[in-house]
Amino acid sequence: MIHERISGMMNKDRNETEKEMTRDGEISESYEQRVHRGFGPEGPDARNPAVLAWLIRRNGLEMTHLSRGSHIGSVLSAAEIIAVLYTSVLRVDPARPDWPERDRMILSKGHAGSAVYAALAETGFFPVETLRTHYANGSVLSGHVSHKGVPGVEVSTGSLGHGLGIGTGMALGARMDGADWRTYVVLGDGECDEGSVWEAALQAAQFGLDRLIAVVDYNHMQSLGTVEETLRLEPFEQKWHDFGWNARSVDGHSIPALQEAFEWAKGQAGSGKPSVILAHTVKGKGVSFMENNILWHYRTPQGEEYEAALKELEEQRP
Numbered sequence: 278m279i280h281e282r283i284s285g286m287m288n289k290d291r292n293e294t295e296k297e298m299t300r301d302g303e304i305s306e307s308y309e310q311r312v313h314r315g316f317g318p319e320g321p322d323a324r325n326p327a328v329l330a331w332l333i334r335r336n337g338l339e340m341t342h343l344s345r346g347s348h349i350g351s352v353l354s355a356a357e358i359i360a361v362l363y364t365s366v367l368r369v370d371p372a373r374p375d376w377p378e379r380d381r382m383i384l385s386k387g388h389a390g391s392a393v394y395a396a397l398a399e400t401g402f403f404p405v406e407t408l409r410t411h412y413a414n415g416s417v418l419s420g421h422v423s424h425k426g427v428p429g430v431e432v433s434t435g436s437l438g439h440g441l442g443i444g445t446g447m448a449l450g451a452r453m454d455g456a457d458w459r460t461y462v463v464l465g466d467g468e469c470d471e472g473s474v475w476e477a478a479l480q481a482a483q484f485g486l487d488r489l490i491a492v493v494d495y496n497h498m499q500s501l502g503t504v505e506e507t508l509r510l511e512p513f514e515q516k517w518h519d520f521g522w523n524a525r526s527v528d529g530h531s532i533p534a535l536q537e538a539f540e541w542a543k544g545q546a547g548s549g550k551p552s553v554i555l556a557h558t559v560k561g562k563g564v565s566f567m568e569n570n571i572l573w574h575y576r577t578p579q580g581e582e583y584e585a586a587l588k589e590l591e592e593q594r595p
């Protein structure tokens with residue numbers, strides 16, 4: 278009974294959202310046409326990291342708008358990290374999402390799931406049109422990232438603090454099997470306030486898992502305040518060194534810097550230590566009024582705010 282009532286409410290929201298989409302006479306436009314508008318008949322080249330980063334932002338805004346969802350600031354923050362992973366780093370094949378030799382990628386900050394959903398759709402794991410169902414009743418694309426029915430997602434996350442432990446287990450399993458694939462884990466900095474992250478960090482170092490690579494989206498913000506005022510992490514890089522990891526810091530919005538840092542981390546295989554990249558980012562990056570504004574952790578982009586964000590992103594269209 279309660280489920281039926283909630284489901285009715287959700288459908289009502291969705292219907293209202295769809296109606297809203299028609300306000301500019303855009304009813305005939307598919308989700309894909311709307312996001313890919315202006316790219317020409319060949320479509321955008323999502324193998325280009327700058328293009329994919331933009332597509333993550335654009336899809337993230339659209340998905341969050343349509344679903345009346347949250348976490349757009351977290352998606353915008355991680356756009357280059359996720360784009361570089363899926364274009365330049367991960368050994369994955371969209372035609373064979375279960376390929377045993379694939380690298381494993383875990384989005385531990387699972388609330389930014391729309392960034393990974395967008396990257397997977399745009400690189401061919403599933404149709405881009407599916408993204409419009411994000412957060413809707415019956416969709417496989419749940420609000421926090423889920424592996425159930427979604428090709429390319431290794432594990433469901435969203436309860437913070439678990440991704441690094443899971444990644445440690447996967448990396449240990451790979452080594453026991455004599456496999457050469459790597460495990461990548463994307464963490465939030467606020468997430469690193471969780472004790473379980475440090476338990477996993479100790480364990481990965483103890484096992485010498487040098488094919489495990491973590492990257493922290495270091496935007497200095499969490500859901501309701503800054504990391505510094507909530508539970509500070511500095512000296513953050515030093516802490517990782519002290520926990521037995523290779524660690525370095527980079528500009529998390531610079532594609533060449535990220536590519537170089539991932540190459541460095543891959544090159545640590547044989548060092549006997551796991552590696553972490555602290556990627557310095559700005560929460561809300563790409564939409565001026567969302568940047569460093571804690572409101573946009575939970576706030577949903579609608580009305581004039583959605584239009585203004587859309588305008589800014591459209592001006593950045595590659």
Ligand SMILES: Cc1ncc(C[n+]2csc(CCOP(=O)(O)OP(=O)(O)O)c2C)c(N)n1
Nearest residue numbers: 351388435436437465466467468498499500
């Ligand atoms: C175990 C747990 N506690 C609390 C939350 C609620 N929550 C969702 S996102 C978030 C803040 C995350 O901040 P950060 O890791 O810095 O990621 P960002 O969104 O800034 O990229 C919190 C506390 C959660 N998802 N899981």
